[in-house]
Amino acid sequence: MTKSSFSTGMDTARVGACFMVIVLHVAAVNFSVFDDQWWASNFYDSLTRSCVPVFLMISGVLLLNKQEDLPAFFTKRFARVLPPLLFWSLFYMAWNTWQGRGYGDWPQWIKAVASGPVVFHLWYLYAILGIYLFVPLLRRVWASSQSSDKRIFLLLWMLVSGWPIVGAGFGLDSDFLLLSSATPVIGLMGYLFLGAYVYEIYQNKLPKAQYWWASAGLFVVFSVLTMVATFVYSRHVNAPDALFYDYLSPLVMAASVCIFNVLYGLGSKLRPYATALNRISACTLGVYCIHIFVMDRFEAMTGLLRSGQSSWWSIPFTASLVFVVSLSVIMVLRRFRPFIHVT
Template sequence: MIEKRDSTALDLARIGACFMVVILHVAAMDFHAFDDRWWASNFYDSACRACVPVFLMISGALLLGKREELPVFLKKRFLRVVPPLLFWSLFYMAWNDWQGRQYGPWQRWLEDLARGPVVFHLWYLYAVLGIYLFVPFLRAIWHASQPLEKKAYLALWALVSAWPTLRAAWGVHADVVDTYRLDAFFGLSGYLFLGAWLHEAYQGVRDERRYLACNALLFALLSLAIMVATYLRSRQTGGPDPLFYDYLSPLVMAASACAFNTLYGLGTRARQFARPLRQVSACTLGVYCLHIFVLRRFESATGLRDAGVSPWWAIPFTATCVFAAALAAVMLLRRVRVFRLVT
């Protein structure tokens, strides 16, 4: 179970993951062409691939240790996700419609919304809805498993989930996952189990300072490995190739575990900032949903990408401005009670 002393650590991890999402989306704009901006894009993108896995690991740390009746769990979780999904989808659809994209009558709006995300980054809210359906059963596995069984589950999940990336990288034609029907161990939901396991393991760490330093170093090395692997793969295929960026690629899985431990460890040392961290953490869902809108407005207003400035500083500068502006907007929105349901 999560104790009060853990809340600040998880708040910092959530804020860190949210900021990484913003950097990732800023950096990704320069990825699809080999030019003088590509290396900076590859560097920052590789360093921030852990963002979504960290979000999911936080959910695992918070949810798997609890015991709740199924209706109670579903009501709480779906009330947390469905209102933001509907609100922000309609927000972006209204903006797109005002910009000239015609969705037609309101029935078409609902059809488009049901088919999938109307803006690419909202895919996460759709994915979380599906993952939450599995949480009660994953929670049962967690409570019923012995330590060795938890490790075995994680090992199988990591191997099966990493196989498609390894298969593509090595040019292997055999599909082991399909042949042996290992799909039950595949998918993003495994990150919830990993987060719960890492959180539990952290409580038994004796030398927290050393553990934090080792995880930070490993995260940096693994991020560099993702960057180099992406370059080599892209050179092999003749164009920018994001194969090793996949959230279930082996390097990203390893980097994500280290990122979670690093952010959590830093959070345990930031208890004097508990209140502001809690306030910012409460806004991260809204920042996630709004930041693409802010990013597009920022790009239109500044034109940094077309101004010939170095992407090495332009990417983090843009991400910081976008994150700050989105955070300020969400904090203002949350002053109105009804908007707290969607941010």
Template structure:
């Protein structure tokens, strides 16, 4: 969420500075491809905002819960889509390990430090004191100081595996790539299935299958889907099928969450997990749908490029904006219908966060962290 390639003619595309660009790599791609990925990135960022707005009402079974479940289920693909964009742009690239480490980590660490310290300073001003500067550093190193910053920490770990995942990608034949994805999907889905079915067997531990487990598999999936899309013969039909499947799978996530919650006696987010089977399938369809729509959005390429360049900042600051919006309007708890309040709040928060980031990026010093 590193764009290092070139447009024809040698100029670095503006998308190279886009959001989540600290975990993206870019090969030589055409403008349609760049626009398609920009659209996917912008939509995924907006889905993150909807997700966090909807989550407010999830933990209590009341008349607002179904709206929360609906929007949350429809937006679970947001983080996987970001990771799949990373894989589509990063795995096919070849570069020396020192070059990879230097470029990628220099783009991850500044945003992580800046936004962590920003939220710590705000929390401290609000009365949550962290103590000495040594304690500040200890808290920062121990994990995210605000829940949504977990992604920046996760990217650091994913980066450590990317050079090896890249080697697997280049060394694999088509059948081997499919086998890798099948093993990753089965292994990663097992913890959710195990909890849902009440199975005691620890298959991952017994057979040491942990090598195939984790979010890094989404990078491989994104690279594979990106490659496969280029070989599609009937693109309109392929796009329509993926859009329909995404809608059906989102409804399935919603239904499974309801049934699980009713079974356990309270709201249970088991099927919301990014590695649950329904979310994995929905995420693949979401990537194909957004990518396909983006291939048809060339007329909006300039606007998408500009917004895409701000999505890292929007992701990092949107929780701060959301809390201020809640305090100023009281909308989430004002008794209005959540069916329109959730998307309305998300649109307002996204727009305000985007405006703030665009303003910040006018100063060169802030471009490395937004």
């Protein structure tokens, strides 16, 4: 595959994952109550749970086959993540203070940022910083492994990371469950290895058209299974429960592999739009960071998601609008050089 096809495939996957994140967060608004809107929330949430895994799989493709010395790697990667983390944390803290939810004096602001995400979705920036610490080791494992070794590594990762979800779903309780679920960064780290492996398989898979359609069909199957499992388990515990939405759920892992293939493969069909896709892809970090602000402002002004209107259309409509507005704002900001480093 040519370099341009590779870039367009990665850009398509990144933009698709970014839009899925927004759909997921919009769908989550009405998930917590069993009412006539719940099934729509469950449907869209189940369909988009692969969003963060796809982001991580893209990182695996781009990073694990690359060689660079440690100082260069950490300087480049941390310089990419730390400025957005600090900027958007301060942005949301300033907005919360404006709304009367202050953090006290400056030492308290610093403590709040150091203690964890000040807005829930910024957890990803903290997680990616932790994951980057392991990338040099993952590179060594990847470079020195045969195909069989890679499969064994991924099988062990899936078993250890996915077991807490399966165990909790079947009512199991043991020290092993607690141990294996205590380090989510370690669990998420496996998606980098998975992404590099899936991409390697995709490149060697012929004919690709049948592989693409099989991936699309299986993605629907695993998404529906996630939706059904969420319903069954929620009924079992008598309250909506997101256990099977976990990024380390075996169903989400399987769906992530499939949708990665679908989005990356779609890039070959979108090569005439490669320039536009590349510009949008460059904005996805900023869109991810700002979309919660845009979504909250839209909901505060319209109340659409809680208005009683059908969630089957209001969720995709709101998500599409939030994506377009967020993207437009980030594109404008990126015209000013300082904002390129935080978006």
